[in-house]
Amino acid sequence: MLQFVVFAVTIIIVLVAAVIFLLPGSKKITTIPGPDPVDFLEGNFPDIQAAGSLHEFLVELHQTYGPIASLWWGPRLTVSIASPELFKEQSKVFDRPGCIYEQFKPLLGEDSILFTNGLEGRKRHTAYSKCYSSTLSKELIAKWSAVPANDHIPLRRYMFAFSIKTVLQASFGSYFNDDKTIYKLRQAYDFVWSEMENRLLGGITEASRESLDRFDQLLTWALYFLASHQDVQDQLFEELNMVLGDKDVEPENYNDLNLMANDLLLSPTSDPESPENEDETLRCSVLSPFAARVQDVDTELGGHRVPAGTPVIQAVGVVLKDPEIYPDPDRFDPDRFSDEMKKTRPNLSFEPFGFAGKRICPGYQFALAESAVLLAAIIRSFKVKLIDDQVVVPEHGLLTKPKEEIWITLSKRK
Numbered sequence: 001m002l003q004f005v006v007f008a009v010t011i012i013i014v015l016v017a018a019v020i021f022l023l024p025g026s027k028k029i030t031t032i033p034g035p036d037p038v039d040f041l042e043g044n045f046p047d048i049q050a051a052g053s054l055h056e057f058l059v060e061l062h063q064t065y066g067p068i069a070s071l072w073w074g075p076r077l078t079v080s081i082a083s084p085e086l087f088k089e090q091s092k093v094f095d096r097p098g099c100i101y102e103q104f105k106p107l108l109g110e111d112s113i114l115f116t117n118g119l120e121g122r123k124r125h126t127a128y129s130k131c132y133s134s135t136l137s138k139e140l141i142a143k144w145s146a147v148p149a150n151d152h153i154p155l156r157r158y159m160f161a162f163s164i165k166t167v168l169q170a171s172f173g174s175y176f177n178d179d180k181t182i183y184k185l186r187q188a189y190d191f192v193w194s195e196m197e198n199r200l201l202g203g204i205t206e207a208s209r210e211s212l213d214r215f216d217q218l219l220t221w222a223l224y225f226l227a228s229h230q231d232v233q234d235q236l237f238e239e240l241n242m243v244l245g246d247k248d249v250e251p252e253n254y255n256d257l258n259l260m261a262n263d264l265l266l267s268p269t270s271d272p273e274s275p276e277n278e279d280e281t282l283r284c285s286v287l288s289p290f291a292a293r294v295q296d297v298d299t300e301l302g303g304h305r306v307p308a309g310t311p312v313i314q315a316v317g318v319v320l321k322d323p324e325i326y327p328d329p330d331r332f333d334p335d336r337f338s339d340e341m342k343k344t345r346p347n348l349s350f351e352p353f354g355f356a357g358k359r360i361c362p363g364y365q366f367a368l369a370e371s372a373v374l375l376a377a378i379i380r381s382f383k384v385k386l387i388d389d390q391v392v393v394p395e396h397g398l399l400t401k402p403k404e405e406i407w408i409t410l411s412k413r414k
């Protein structure tokens with residue numbers, strides 16, 4: 001009997017010790033500084049919710065704990081990194097952590113590239129990179145030319161329609177020439193995207209019925225910045241006329257467009273990992289605030305031990321708004337990307353398309369080339385102005401979008 005009691009007590013002690021060690025609150029599990037979980041199952045989700053978005057939570061987290069910090073993604077210990085030096089340490093990791101994107105699985109399916117790792121993920125990434133041009137910008141200019149002067153135009157709605165049509169035609173060909181087919185797909189897409197935003201951390205982001213993607217947001221932000229900075233818009237107009245003459249934007253002349261190619265939008269024809277290719281639209285808008293990886297082998301990050309299997313958030317948006325790297329970070333200023341200024345910043349301080357494991361966004365060249373063609377066509381045809389007294393507030397979710405519609409007016413340039 002005594003033997004049984006000793007055995008039972010030993011088992012209970014071992015179990016209690018194991019639970020204490022494994023509990024999210026236990027600091028023994030990591031030396032990386034970070035907040036305790038609010039709740040065993042929810043981890044720091046309530047804190048993220050209170051911050052307003054994951055991006056805003058990460059900004060606060062890194063301000064408090066430094067460039068490497070821990071957090072609890074539900075019950076899982078997760079690491080977040082936010083410095084060019086730490087990005088370098090993680091630059092070879094390819095696989096994504098399923099758990100960070102788990103809530104999207106029922107919508108996207110397990111076979112989505114978002115969840116595909118290893119050899120298969122690499123094969124599919126290469127296939128995407130090869131796939132992604134179009135002349136749809138002319139169609140939009142014709143539509144806008146028919147709009148009476150000073151009519152109010154919903155910028156986001158138009159940019160969405162343009163981008164989804166461009167991507168669909170590039171991906172699936174002439175089946176998507178017809179606007180009705182596109183409209184049907186858009187309804188399905190609206191539903192899926194707003195569900196995804198809803199599910200990001202169990203409803204942290206308000207579901208916007210308007211569906212959005214990164215491409216139309218890039219266009220929306222670029223036009224918004226130009227509309228709110230008339231001096232930059234006029235400079236761009238002059239540059240376009242001087243360099244292009246009667247021609248359209250083409251691969252041969254794009255890199256002569258200094259302001260457009262180097263300062264507003266990065267060059268789609270060159271290596272995105274080069275520090276020379278950086279731009280103010282993607283920086284200031286923080287279009288895509290984070291990427292994530294799962295640590296493939298036991299390693300050290302910033303002097304801390306990180307076991308294989310640990311999810312690591314790469315807070316690229318925090319770095320794009322780091323005042324040490326980009327002083328007065330919320331100010332839109334294309335001069336930050338002058339040749340002299342670029343040399344002052346460390347490598348990997350501008351990574352809006354991701355960087356790790358050569359898993360950079362395969363659509364980046366496509367998005368930039370198409371955006372350049374459309375922006376050039378719009379700015380050469382119209383003077384774009386914001387309706388007076390609009391306050392444009394960014395909302396950070398999976399990507400950063402304006403909280404509400406942005407209203408513009410157009411006056412014909414010629």
Ligand code: HEM
Binds near residue numbers: 113132290292363
């Ligand atoms: C300005 C617009 C865009 C931005 C800022 C952007 C940004 C990103 C980022 C940050 C990632 C994650 C990379 C990583 O995990 O390291 C990504 C992945 C991806 N993007 Fe984009 N993207 C844009 C436009 C596009 C477009 C237009 C397409 C398609 C035509 C596209 C297709 C993809 C795909 C398929 C992936 C997943 C790649 C993989 O998992 O291997 N993106 N993008």
